[in-house]
Amino acid sequence: MDYKYQGIILNKREVGEVDRIYTIYTFEAGKIRVLGKGVRKPNAKLAGNLESVTQAEIFMSKNKGMGKITGSIAINNFSNIKSNLDLVNRVFYVFKILARIISEEEKDEKIFLLLEKYLTTMDANEVGEDKADILTLGLLFQILAEMGYRLEMEKCVHCEKKLLLENNYFSISRGGVLCANCQNVENKKILISNEAIKLIRIFLQNRLENLIKLKVPQADINRLKIILNESINWFSGENFRI
Ligand SMILES: [Zn+2]
Structure with a gap:
C-alpha cells in the first residue's frame, strides 16, 4: 500500500550500513516511525528533504511492519531556525520531549497544527531567547492540554x-x-505566584502565534519553566528540564 503524509521530521537515527529510521509527526496519522532505505549513501536524493526540523510531503509504502519512504518534497526547511544555533537546539530539545511523551500512530491534527505554527512563527520572526522561551512554554502547555492534561488554573482542584x-x-x-x-x-x-497562574491562563486561552506579543519578565519565565518541568516529568516519568 502507498501513502502520502504531510509531516514534520522530529528526529532520525542511523541503522544498518546506509539506512536511517525517521520519527515524523504527521497530520494524517500522528507520530510515525519510518525507514529511509539507502539515505546515507553518497548522493542519496531522498536525504536532503528529510533533515530534522523540516516540513515535507512524505511518500511511503507499507505492507507488514515499518513503512518505507519512497519519496519526499520539502515544504518548509525553516532555514532561519536552522541558521540560529540557540533556536535549533531548543527545537531539537522540544522534539526530543515530544518523541517521548506522544504515543505512536495516535492521530491528532491539532498537535500537528500547533507544531507547524510553533515552527513557522519562530522562523518568520527574528525571535530572541525570551520570545523563543515564551513560544516553547506556550507550545508545551497547549500540547499537554490537548493530550488531556490541561492544568486547572481557574479554581482550586480540591474545594473548587x-x-x-x-x-x-x-x-x-x-x-x-x-x-x-x-x-x-x-x-x-x-x-x-499569581503572575504564573495568570500567564498559564493566557497560554492556554490564546493562539500560539499571538503569544509572541507578550512581554514576560525573565523571573516569571523561570517560574513557569519549573511548573512545566514538573508537568512533563510527571507525564513522561523521565527527567527533562526546559
Ligand atoms: Zn481549595
Whole structure:
C-alpha cells in the first residue's frame, strides 16, 4: 500500500550500513516511525528533504511492519531556525520531549497544527531567547492540554472555589492549583505566584502565534519553566528540564 503524509521530521537515527529510521509527526496519522532505505549513501536524493526540523510531503509504502519512504518534497526547511544555533537546539530539545511523551500512530491534527505554527512563527520572526522561551512554554502547555492534561488554573482542584490572589500551591499529581485553605491535603506541592497562574491562563486561552506579543519578565519565565518541568516529568516519568 502507498501513502502520502504531510509531516514534520522530529528526529532520525542511523541503522544498518546506509539506512536511517525517521520519527515524523504527521497530520494524517500522528507520530510515525519510518525507514529511509539507502539515505546515507553518497548522493542519496531522498536525504536532503528529510533533515530534522523540516516540513515535507512524505511518500511511503507499507505492507507488514515499518513503512518505507519512497519519496519526499520539502515544504518548509525553516532555514532561519536552522541558521540560529540557540533556536535549533531548543527545537531539537522540544522534539526530543515530544518523541517521548506522544504515543505512536495516535492521530491528532491539532498537535500537528500547533507544531507547524510553533515552527513557522519562530522562523518568520527574528525571535530572541525570551520570545523563543515564551513560544516553547506556550507550545508545551497547549500540547499537554490537548493530550488531556490541561492544568486547572481557574479554581482550586480540591474545594473548587475560584482562586483568590493569595498563597496558592501547584500540585502536579492533582493537575492544578490548591488554594491556601486546601493546601494541607497534599504534601508534594510548590508555591505558585499569581503572575504564573495568570500567564498559564493566557497560554492556554490564546493562539500560539499571538503569544509572541507578550512581554514576560525573565523571573516569571523561570517560574513557569519549573511548573512545566514538573508537568512533563510527571507525564513522561523521565527527567527533562526546559
Ligand atoms: Zn481549595
